[in-house]
Amino acid sequence: MLRYVIRRLLLIIPTMFFVALITFTLAHATPGSPFDRNENKPLPQATIDRLNRYYGVDQPIPVQFVTYIGNLLRGDLGLSFTKGRPVADIIGQGIGTSAQLGVQALLLALAFSIPLGIISALKQNTAADYVSLMFATVGTTIPSFVIAIFLIYIFGVTLRFFPITGWGTWQNEVMPTVVLALGPGAFLTRITRASMLEAIKQDYVRTARGKGLSERVVVVGHVLKNALIPIATIIGPATAALITGSFVIESLFNVPGVGRLFVISIEQRDYPTIMSTTMLYAFLIMIANITVDILYGVLDPRIKVA
Amino acid sequence: MATTLTTEQRRSIGSRLERKQRSLWGDALRRLLRNRAAVVGLAVIGFAAFVAVFAGVLAPYDPIAQDPPKQLMEPIWTKAFGGKYTDPAFLLGSDALGRDMLSRLMYGSRIGLVVGFVPVTIIFFIGMSVGMLAGYLGGWVDNFLMRLTDVIYAFPDLLFVIIIVAMLRSTSAGDVMGGLLVIFVGIAVVNWVGLARLVRGQVLSIKHREFVEAARAVGASPIWIMTRHIFPNILAPVIVSVAFAIPGALLTEATLSFIGIGIKPPTPSLGTMIADGFVVFSTTPWPVLLPALCISVLLLAFTFVGDGLRDALDPRSST
Numbered sequence: 057m058l059r060y061v062i063r064r065l066l067l068i069i070p071t072m073f074f075v076a077l078i079t080f081t082l083a084h085a086t087p088g089s090p091f092d093r094n095e096n097k098p099l100p101q102a103t104i105d106r107l108n109r110y111y112g113v114d115q116p117i118p119v120q121f122v123t124y125i126g127n128l129l130r131g132d133l134g135l136s137f138t139k140g141r142p143v144a145d146i147i148g149q150g151i152g153t154s155a156q157l158g159v160q161a162l163l164l165a166l167a168f169s170i171p172l173g174i175i176s177a178l179k180q181n182t183a184a185d186y187v188s189l190m191f192a193t194v195g196t197t198i199p200s201f202v203i204a205i206f207l208i209y210i211f212g213v214t215l216r217f218f219p220i221t222g223w224g225t226w227q228n229e230v231m232p233t234v235v236l237a238l239g240p241g242a243f244l245t246r247i248t249r250a251s252m253l254e255a256i257k258q259d260y261v262r263t264a265r266g267k268g269l270s271e272r273v274v275v276v277g278h279v280l281k282n283a284l285i286p287i288a289t290i291i292g293p294a295t296a297a298l299i300t301g302s303f304v305i306e307s308l309f310n311v312p313g314v315g316r317l318f319v320i321s322i323e324q325r326d327y328p329t330i331m332s333t334t335m336l337y338a339f340l341i342m343i344a345n346i347t348v349d350i351l352y353g354v355l356d357p358r359i360k361v362a
Numbered sequence: 363m364a365t366t367l368t369t370e371q372r373r374s375i376g377s378r379l380e381r382k383q384r385s386l387w388g389d390a391l392r393r394l395l396r397n398r399a400a401v402v403g404l405a406v407i408g409f410a411a412f413v414a415v416f417a418g419v420l421a422p423y424d425p426i427a428q429d430p431p432k433q434l435m436e437p438i439w440t441k442a443f444g445g446k447y448t449d450p451a452f453l454l455g456s457d458a459l460g461r462d463m464l465s466r467l468m469y470g471s472r473i474g475l476v477v478g479f480v481p482v483t484i485i486f487f488i489g490m491s492v493g494m495l496a497g498y499l500g501g502w503v504d505n506f507l508m509r510l511t512d513v514i515y516a517f518p519d520l521l522f523v524i525i526i527v528a529m530l531r532s533t534s535a536g537d538v539m540g541g542l543l544v545i546f547v548g549i550a551v552v553n554w555v556g557l558a559r560l561v562r563g564q565v566l567s568i569k570h571r572e573f574v575e576a577a578r579a580v581g582a583s584p585i586w587i588m589t590r591h592i593f594p595n596i597l598a599p600v601i602v603s604v605a606f607a608i609p610g611a612l613l614t615e616a617t618l619s620f621i622g623i624g625i626k627p628p629t630p631s632l633g634t635m636i637a638d639g640f641v642v643f644s645t646t647p648w649p650v651l652l653p654a655l656c657i658s659v660l661l662l663a664f665t666f667v668g669d670g671l672r673d674a675l676d677p678r679s680s681t
Binding site for chain 1: 651
């Protein structure tokens with residue numbers, strides 16, 4: 057087990073290297089300097105040259121890559137092209153907000169989806185089941201920004217319950233959190249239901265009933281306990297969903313987090329910021345996936361990790 | 363006297379016992395058509411496809427023609443609720459530049475369907491070929507594929523598509539077909555890997571089965587075995603995966619357009635319509651609500667068909 061964990065953790069290094077290589081190549085192989093953005097009012101060539109020299113983008117691309125990796129290893133993420141400040145500072149400012157939004161959304165998703173999935177499975181093919189299946193289908197199919205639009209229209213524009221944009225007060229935080237929670241929550245409802253239905257069919261559940269245990273003990277102690285194992289696997293996809301969801305939701309609600317920062321830096325071709333946010337996201341996803349695999353082995357001794 | 367049947371009698375018994383031949387695919391189709399949600403989905407997609415193909419004839423206006431005095435007209439039914447800004451010439455109203463919403467929605471669905479089907483076709487061909495080669499031949503092809511998927515899996519899909527599209531957009535390829543080409547490439551590059559992995563797994567699970575061994579024993583070439591024996595036997599899960607990739611691609615395009623790196627204006631796509639309309643959302647919600655509704659209906663239709671296909675092709679896995 058320990059060897060497995062160490063091997064998985066070590067594999068992060070080459071994978072991160074390739075993520076950096078791909079992103080860097082894509083970013084820098086495209087023609088044009090990041091500083092010739094404004095076509096109507098071009099900067100004087102001398103200024104562009106000086107900017108290029110200042111940010112080191114006048115060097116050949118392989119040299120830039122080696123420099124970048126060298127700096128990265130020393131913890132230097134470079135300077136933002138557009139803000140002129142260290143990328144590490146800019147990300148540091150937004151990461152707290154994004155983490156808070158992500159954790160709130162994840163907790164909310166867990167809070168409603170697991171009970172919903174359980175009820176749905178216990179009352180299979182009843183109205184309650186169909187309602188929660190309907191919710192699961194809509195929530196996984198319709199993109200979060202479209203759902204957000206309908207919610208903004210109902211609660212923000214028509215009823216005026218919550219402000220449409222901004223961040224800081226609890227009223228501001230309600231809508232982004234709910235919208236971000238919907239996607240992973242709907243997915244989680246599906247998984248919970250499917251995994252409960254699978255567990256109900258097992259022999260040990262029949263045995264538990266057969267020896268006369270109360271229905272509550274059977275459901276909580278035998279079905280649920282086993283059904284929750286597969287639910288642990290969604291930590292990986294849920295992290296990915298929360299991250300990609302945050303791009304759109306943070307931009308939509310004007311939340312000052314890393315997701316919005318990423319979208320803005322894409323628009324402005326701010327390579328150092330794009331590089332760092334991408335690496336950060338890839339790292340988070342990998343950690344989440346490793347956690348899932350380890351957790352799976354710990355929770356279910358039948359699964360042997362190699 | 364022993365009962366001997368005349369040829370006539372034999373034929374009549376034979377015709378009564380005869381059953382129409384039923385194929386695996388015929389059964390699957392019947393199961394699909396019994397699924398009410400899937401049929402509704404198919405009907406919606408059929409309707410959308412009809413509108414998309416004949417948008418040039420059906421659309422009352424040029425979708426990019428601006429009519430400034432007629433900005434932000436509301437759909438005609440709002441008149442019944444006291445809406446003041448309606449115009450019978452604009453059934454579904456107009457956007458902030460005075461462009462007819464109905465015409466834009468028609469052309470937007472056209473783009474939506476194209477974005478749904480074209481990249482998925484590319485994904486199908488690449489994923490299928492690479493997956494079969496890796497699974498059947500093994501060796502370095504297999505090794506390379508697995509290492510590649512490890513790296514691509516470390517990116518969240520959408521993140522990778524965003525980076526590819528954002529970067530390629532500023533090259534000359536970014537202007538081909540209003541930015542569509544770059545979106546096709548982005549979606550295909552990121553998503554073929556998942557299909558290749560699925561195909562590889564399927565191939566591995568059947569390549570030692572007797573019918574494959576038998577084909578090999580009689581001297582069939584690898585290409586023959588892959589196309590005639592393996593391909594038809596792994597098609598079912600591939601079709602299901604491809605069916606779900608279609609709404610995935612549509613959703614990706616809408617998201618890209620929404621964050622401003624999708625289809626370039628003035629080409630109407632549902633995503634860009636939502637993004638454009640969002641500016642005036644608190645005063646006139648219709649330019650956002652209508653495309654949002656269209657895209658929701660389309661995505662649900664594709665998902666219903668995908669669910670239906672999954673249940674029809676693999677009755678055991680029905681949930």
